[in-house]
Amino acid sequence: MYRVQGAGGGKASSGGGATAALARMFSRKRSSGVRKVHAVKGVSFTAYRGEAIGLIGSNGSGKSTLLRAVAGLLPPESGTVYTAGQPSLLGVNAALMNDLSGERNVVLGCLAMGMPPEQVREKYDDILEFSGINEKGEFGSLPMRTYSSGMAARLRFAIAAAKSHDVLMIDEALATGDAGFRKRSEARIRELQEKAGTVFLVSHSNKSIRDTCDRVLWLEHGELIMDGPTDEVVTAYQEFNKKK
Template sequence: MAELTKELSQMANEQAIQADAAPQDAAEPGAPTVIVDDLHIVYRVFGAASEAEKGNAANALMRIIRRQGRPQMKEVHAVKGVSFIARHGDAIGIIGRNGSGKSTLLRAIAGLLPPHKGSVYTDGQPSLLGVNAALMKELTGERNIVLGCYAMGMTPAQVRERYDEIVEFSGIGEFVQFPMSTYSSGMGARLRFAIASAKAHNVLLIDEALATGDRDFKRKSQERIHQMRKEAGTVFLVAHNLDVIEETCNRVIWLHKGQIKMDGDPTTVLAAYNA
């Protein structure tokens, strides 16, 4: 079956490339853009036992001196030996249950989490779609647009050029002059998506939560993602909404408890996943 799925995804590749034969640089069709080689990710989680952590400085001192027993710390082995090759023109959906390591894998591809073992090789700098963490809710929409764009690495000229477009796409109107803490959750989500999608990417990583806002905005953001997909060389999409995956992707990786359970064309993998 591996052979079959390989064949199928190859075909899908070629179709995708024909459809998207757009402004790409010299990369030959099907050239690898992301190679993940036996990747293991372990990260540390500090437990929510904040009462024990705070206040008692004597305890903190003793723990440093003894160099032992930090009771609140847990190591999470989130990705356990994942290998695959993503090629130019691929749109890869990553599915799996909560906690199967999807988001972690995405962050490792983006170069944001260091591998415990194995490695990730990429062509250029893959970027996650999302700036939420850089924004400050006490600030106005205007300031947040500028801050978010800079956080994504845009230049002042690019920010000026894109500013109106971001405001317009988000559709929040004069609310852009109010602090983001006064926004409804839908408005906040729209502005965040508008900022995040203002930049073009070579390898684009999209982590869920796209379907935000009202129906109108959902349609608008879907269109924007389609467009970004065309401009990007390779797209990774993490989503629970399988319809979105089926629509957008030409290949699906099924992660289960940190390992690849299945990798192939959407129809086959999604059928197995739903079974």
């Protein structure tokens, strides 16, 4: 659950311009237009080591919110998340520094994940090769702000996948890139799974889910509709969409 400011009536929330924003910012009164949004409601499940779990559902169904809660980035207002080990969330909007080069971001990203410098040096070339950012020129030396969204997403995935994680959560990272990169990514997820980590994958690609995951959680409007084997849940989800 999260709060939306200015969602109701009232003088302070009647406008959307800079003046109205400043009025809300400096107002001593608590806004009467605060609305609570239940992004995820009553979702309960247990994930085990070695599982690759897909999250599917319509846009706005709560998939990304659920991952952020598991990662500890969005503390739930009710309920509890228990994790064994350190969860790591990889999304297409994962924070890297746009003014730094891709090569520099590889080093900083690996250090931020807790990898010692000698391991960073060992993995450095493999990360750049896996991401493919230098396949059509030396983009690795250019600032990340010059990258396409697909190039940036590939680099984020390559950095996160360089380390074995207790719990790795991937938010739409496989939706970008060509078929060759998706194939490499899916193979890497299987490697992580074999090393006893737990993988969560949010994707609108049913093929990626089928190729990667052995279990699927289906969410709609923040509620867990179905939890079970991949083929069973994805088939039910596809039938649901046909009836819309």
